[in-house]
Amino acid sequence: MLGLTAEIWQPVRLTLQLALLTTVILILMGAPLAFWLARSRWRWKEVVGALVAIPLVLPPTVLGFYLLVALGPHGPGGWLASLWGGRTLAFSFPGLVFGSVLFSMPFVVQPIRNAFEAMGDRPLEVAATLRASPWRAFWTVAVPLARPGFLTGAILGFAHTVGEFGVVLMIGGNIPGETNVLSIAIFDYVETSQWAQANLLAGGMVVFSFCAILAMMLIEKRIGGTAS
Secondary structure, eight states: OOOOOHHHHHHHHHHHHHHHEEEHHHHHHHHHHHHHHHHHOTTTTTHHHHHGGGTTEEEEEEEHHHHHHHHHTTHHHHHHHHTOOOOOSSSSHHHHHHHHHHHHHHHHHHHHHHHHHHHHHHHHHHHTTOOHHHHHHHHIIIIHHTTHHHHHHHHHHHHHTTTTTHHHHHHHOOOOTTTTTTHHHHHHHHHHHHHHHHHHHHHHHHHHHHHHHHHHHHHHHHHHHOOO
């Protein structure tokens, strides 16, 4: 029976590293952005919201193409890479992280925004009467109350990053140990007729997807039970 050999484990490990790092970055970046989208009264805030959500409808190859241009030697990514002696951020793990953050952003920001909006104005108004600063009220009042949104966003962001294909193929290619993540490895195994390896990884993805969906359903059920 085929097991997790070093060849198969490598894309699994790389994918988990990419998904974990992407999720952490998105939580740290997405929480303030989601709070601003939920609370701001700026008339054009939905333009920002649409820009955040555009990966939901934009074909991954289109986003991947423009990221490839931006991360290439003639784009901003080339300038950044030159700071440590490189030529490009494309076809590298840092480039994958950057692309994954943009591609998975709506899956993290939107659930957190929904949680902040459901919280209402009252908790922050009470915090203000107790002379809590806006920053302190955000961390001690808003974030704990929006915890279900954070959990849902983290699960969605992690799972979506694990399943990426189009974007990572465009900006990462298929470099073993560097950009050869699970979705690319499955495609590569099918291309070379290594059906057993492809089936093992694809079956693992099915189980993982089921667990992610089940976790979100249980969170929503718990929220509904608490609210009632």
